[in-house]
Amino acid sequence: MSKTRHIAARVDEIPPGSRKKVAIAGRDIALFNIAGDFFALGDKCPHESGSLCAGRIIGLAEADEPGKYRLSRDGEFVKCSWHGWEFDIRTGQSWCDPANTRVRAYEASIEPGAALIKGPYVAETYAVRVEENYVVIDL
Numbered sequence: 001m002s003k004t005r006h007i008a009a010r011v012d013e014i015p016p017g018s019r020k021k022v023a024i025a026g027r028d029i030a031l032f033n034i035a036g037d038f039f040a041l042g043d044k045c046p047h048e049s050g051s052l053c054a055g056r057i058i059g060l061a062e063a064d065e066p067g068k069y070r071l072s073r074d075g076e077f078v079k080c081s082w083h084g085w086e087f088d089i090r091t092g093q094s095w096c097d098p099a100n101t102r103v104r105a106y107e108a109s110i111e112p113g114a115a116l117i118k119g120p121y122v123a124e125t126y127a128v129r130v131e132e133n134y135v136v137i138d139l
Contacts (some may be wrong), residue, residue: 003107006016008040011110021053029106032057032089034075039089040106041078046094050082052103058086060095 006024014020014033021043022029028043030053043053059074075088077095086095087103094101 008108011038016039017057019053019057019078021051025056028053030078030113031108032078034089038108038110040108041087041089041092042104042106044103045080045082045085046101046103047080047083047085050080050085052078052080052087054077054081056081 003100004006007138008022008024008029008031009020014031016033016035018061019032022031028051030039030051040118041052043051044099045052049102056079057075058077058079059071060077061071063069076089078089079086085101087093088095090105092105094103
């Protein structure tokens with residue numbers, strides 16, 4: 001199956017550390033900006049379809065022994081807004097059940113607007129000028 005490209009948002013609409021929900025081709029997608037890198041996940045938690053875009057953005061808490069923990073990867077995980085299931089924003093992988101549960105991750109890239117507007121097709125153009133009441137085309 002071939003991929004299709006869609007313009008999702010302007011970069012300035014999603015500052016670092018934030019997210020935005022967009023609808024593309026009938027799918028709700030959550031866009032996340034982690035320190036200038038953009039990631040896109042399906043917006044529905046696989047548990048009971050809670051919105052990930054509406055969830056809390058958190059870091060990773062790890063512990064080698066009880067009572068001693070460390071925080072890392074700040075802002076790289078999202079908790080489902082309904083039941084708190086946690087997902088890696090970069091991959092869609094579940095942190096609670098990594099072997100069996102994930103959210104679909106979509107490729108996201110930043111492209112200059114001029115390149116998107118141009119597209120692959122170019123129509124032949126001609127110089128046009130107005131002389132008195134007539135449009136004149138130079139071939």
